[in-house]
Amino acid sequence: MGRYLSIWLPALLSDRLLRLRPELGKIPFIVVVPERGRLVVKAAGPLAVKKGIVRGMVAADASAMLPELRLFHYKPATEERLLKGLAEWCLRFTPVASADPPEGIVLDISGCPHLWGGEPPYLDAITGSLKKNGYHSRAAIADTVGAAWAMARFGGKDLIVAPQQQQEALQLLPPAALRLEPPVQERLQKLGFNHIGSFISMPATVLRRRFGQELLTRIAQALGHLQERPLPLQPAPVFREQLPCAEPVHTRTAIDIALETLLQQLCHGLQQAGKGLRSAVFKIDTVDGGSQEIFIGTNRPVRNTAHLLKLFEPKITTIVPGMGIEMFTLEAPAVEALSGRQEAIWNTLGGTDTGTELAGLLDRIAGRMGDAAIKRYLPAEHYWPERSFMPAGLFEKAVTAWRSDRPRPVYLLPKPEPVIVAAPIPDYPPLLFRYRGKVHNIAKADGPERIEQEWWLEQNQVRDYYVVEDEEGSRYWLFRAGHYGAEKPQWFLHGFFA
Amino acid sequence: MTKTLFNKIRFQQLQEELLQLQGLRAPLDAALPDPGLGIINQSFPHGAFPVGAVHELLSSTAEEAAATAGFIAGILGTLLRGGSCLWVSGHRNIFPPALSSFGVVPDQVIFVEAPDNRKALWTIEEGLKCESLAAVVGEVRELTFTASRRLQLAVEKSRVTGFIHHRTNCITGNLACVSRWRISPLTSDPPEGLPGVGFPGWNVELCKIRNGKPGVWRVQWTHQGFCVRTDHAPEITIPVKKAV
Numbered sequence: 017m018g019r020y021l022s023i024w025l026p027a028l029l030s031d032r033l034l035r036l037r038p039e040l041g042k043i044p045f046i047v048v049v050p051e052r053g054r055l056v057v058k059a060a061g062p063l064a065v066k067k068g069i070v071r072g073m074v075a076a077d078a079s080a081m082l083p084e085l086r087l088f089h090y091k092p093a094t095e096e097r098l099l100k101g102l103a104e105w106c107l108r109f110t111p112v113a114s115a116d117p118p119e120g121i122v123l124d125i126s127g128c129p130h131l132w133g134g135e136p137p138y139l140d141a142i143t144g145s146l147k148k149n150g151y152h153s154r155a156a157i158a159d160t161v162g163a164a165w166a167m168a169r170f171g172g173k174d175l176i177v178a179p180q181q182q183q184e185a186l187q188l189l190p191p192a193a194l195r196l197e198p199p200v201q202e203r204l205q206k207l208g209f210n211h212i213g214s215f216i217s218m219p220a221t222v223l224r225r226r227f228g229q230e231l232l233t234r235i236a237q238a239l240g241h242l243q244e245r246p247l248p249l250q251p252a253p254v255f256r257e258q259l260p261c262a263e264p265v266h267t268r269t270a271i272d273i274a275l276e277t278l279l280q281q282l283c284h285g286l287q288q289a290g291k292g293l294r295s296a297v298f299k300i301d302t303v304d305g306g307s308q309e310i311f312i313g314t315n316r317p318v319r320n321t322a323h324l325l326k327l328f329e330p331k332i333t334t335i336v337p338g339m340g341i342e343m344f345t346l347e348a349p350a351v352e353a354l355s356g357r358q359e360a361i362w363n364t365l366g367g368t369d370t371g372t373e374l375a376g377l378l379d380r381i382a383g384r385m386g387d388a389a390i391k392r393y394l395p396a397e398h399y400w401p402e403r404s405f406m407p408a409g410l411f412e413k414a415v416t417a418w419r420s421d422r423p424r425p426v427y428l429l430p431k432p433e434p435v436i437v438a439a440p441i442p443d444y445p446p447l448l449f450r451y452r453g454k455v456h457n458i459a460k461a462d463g464p465e466r467i468e469q470e471w472w473l474e475q476n477q478v479r480d481y482y483v484v485e486d487e488e489g490s491r492y493w494l495f496r497a498g499h500y501g502a503e504k505p506q507w508f509l510h511g512f513f514a
Numbered sequence: 515m516t517k518t519l520f521n522k523i524r525f526q527q528l529q530e531e532l533l534q535l536q537g538l539r540a541p542l543d544a545a546l547p548d549p550g551l552g553i554i555n556q557s558f559p560h561g562a563f564p565v566g567a568v569h570e571l572l573s574s575t576a577e578e579a580a581a582t583a584g585f586i587a588g589i590l591g592t593l594l595r596g597g598s599c600l601w602v603s604g605h606r607n608i609f610p611p612a613l614s615s616f617g618v619v620p621d622q623v624i625f626v627e628a629p630d631n632r633k634a635l636w637t638i639e640e641g642l643k644c645e646s647l648a649a650v651v652g653e654v655r656e657l658t659f660t661a662s663r664r665l666q667l668a669v670e671k672s673r674v675t676g677f678i679h680h681r682t683n684c685i686t687g688n689l690a691c692v693s694r695w696r697i698s699p700l701t702s703d704p705p706e707g708l709p710g711v712g713f714p715g716w717n718v719e720l721c722k723i724r725n726g727k728p729g730v731w732r733v734q735w736t737h738q739g740f741c742v743r744t745d746h747a748p749e750i751t752i753p754v755k756k757a758v
Binding site for chain 2: 374
């Protein structure tokens with residue numbers, strides 16, 4: 017049978033706020049959450065509690081009672097995140113910890129307390145450290161999760177339930193200590209069951225008929241007849257590699273070899289996990305007890321040994337081996353997800369070498385101007401000029417070929433600009449056009465090339481494109497929107513030919 | 515006799531050394547990309563288009579800019595050889611599908627949109643330092659001598675070819691770039707008796723070339739690539755700064 021420790025953090029949210037903003041210690045405050053169209057108190061600060069503001073109250077009522085009250089809006093999932101963080105912190109006391117919302121953490125402490133000198137000092141150590149960090153807590157130890165949960169929240173002064181004693185300990189607690197749904201609790205209340213002891217030894221069939229299976233399950237869990245295992249928290253894997261030296265080393269070559277070996281191991285580990293590193297620390301321990309560090313950071317997750325080696329290279333010279341190095345450590349404190357496809361960038365873009373350099377360059381550009389500044393385009397199967405190409409990732413390959421059978425301008429205006437033309441005959445290119453105050457007499461022209469809007473994407477007028485050349489030799493792409501008919505068609509300039 | 519020959523060889527050697535000091539190395543391999551500029555090649559040092567150098571191309575109007583972009587794309591077509599290129603500009607105005615008619619595969623071009631001139635120059639410099647790129651094209655509004663010197667120093671190490679498309683209306687001073695071009699559109703002449711617009715034609719003016727001969731040519735872009743029209747003798751003029 018295991019031993020479990022349940023921690024109850026009754027004022028988790030307000031403790032957190034006080035920890036982040038100590039100035040709130042002198043101001044009454046509440047954390048509110050919208051519920052059915054109004055704001056309801058989710059947590060109240062110590063001063064607000066003193067004035068009689070409790071959880072579940074409408075925020076407007078609380079403000080009326082205490083005009084100087086400060087309101088904070090609750091961000092969804094804050095509590096879960098906080099509990100997860102605290103559970104991770106608890107991993108220093110036991111290897112198996114898990115968040116137990118709301119307001120709780122469960123630790124599997126089997127085999128741990130003797131390291132602190134027994135269960136009472138162990139319990140004190142945990143609640144003491146939490147208190148030191150500003151969190152009010154109550155914790156209890158029992159053979160089962162259910163009993164520990166009940167004792168932490170409803171128990172008296174005796175917070176440690178001796179092995180196999182959970183039934184006796186639960187006798188005097190209210191039914192709510194069994195983690196029951198509110199309807200079941202209400203029904204028990206109505207029938208006068210104010211203590212667990214008054215119904216715990218009743219026959220199972222009777223209880224099941226009146227209160228359903230849930231009550232039986234909870235009783236069995238609390239007493240240990242039914243095994244309950246909280247899902248242990250998976251701590252984030254640590255990417256760390258070590259290389260001890262049989263003999264202390266001094267030379268640059270040795271450091272290079274060590275770094276490369278460690279990087280290879282680390283990158284292999286990262287690849288297994290589908291991650292790339294954003295920063296890395298290379299630590300060396302010297303024989304005389306000193307230690308030195310060099311640090312690098314990247315703009316994008318990377319797990320390319322050659323690229324990382326290049327980033328480390330200029331900094332290796334700062335290492336002073338002194339009496340000799342006996343241990344190398346490489347650690348990646350910050351990692352991010354990196355899909356395998358990103359490694360293919362350098363292959364699709366061609367180039368003379370492996371392309372790590374190009375990736376590094378794009379790293380730096382993206383770091384300075386943001387990812388959106390870098391664009392690459394692939395052909396799209398559309399005739400409409402604005403849609404004939406589409407932005408693509410750096411590693412995507414073209415599915416269709418680029419078309420070059422039709423004349424297309426080198427410069428395309430982002431938006432066609434209206435021009436005034438003199439076009440005497442329908443379906444013929446204009447004789448002249450005026451663009452930005454300058455008149456261009458058209459000497460030569462090709463066209464029209466009619467491009468229809470794709471009706472399933474957008475309804476717009478057709479365009480009749482003309483390639484025209486003025487007397488000075490400049491070439492333009494003009495189009496007429498719409499047919500000749502009732503309305504006078506509009507002419508636009510859309511691009512410049514080379 | 516022997517002495518004259520010796521002097522000549524010595525003179526050539528000195529010239530080579532001088533060129534190297536100025537950042538122009540002799541073409542190492544015979545298979546250097548030749549953009550097919552024909553007779554223009556005679557104006558370049560070593561008789562080949564200078565790669566691993568920074569070229570400056572001036573343009574003042576949108577029409578000239580389009581012609582310049584076409585000319586750059588025409589040269590890029592042979593320079594890229596399956597490698598990739600960085601095209602830095604303020605905002606993207608190049609129509610990618612059009613590049614394919616100049617022999618450039620548009621998906622090998624990485625466009626970078628730099629919000630201001632300073633960031634554009636920084637990106638160009640970083641690009642020029644990157645040996646995996648075949649070329650870098652940068653559109654800038656302003657280029658100082660110091661900035662151009664930085665770019666030239668970057669390519670001397672990495673051997674990347676840089677094209678600085680300098681879009682300005684002002685008269686610009688001397689820069690450290692190896693050449694200065696001005697491309698302007700020229701009326702096309704379609705074959706006799708045919709209507710419509712012919713192949714794009716440009717007036718290519720090589721205003722300045724280090725250790726070469728400046729000149730003016732009429733160049734056409736045909737399906738076969740560049741075609742320098744030789745129907746008139748190339749007029750070699752001393753470049754005059756154009757006031758626009």
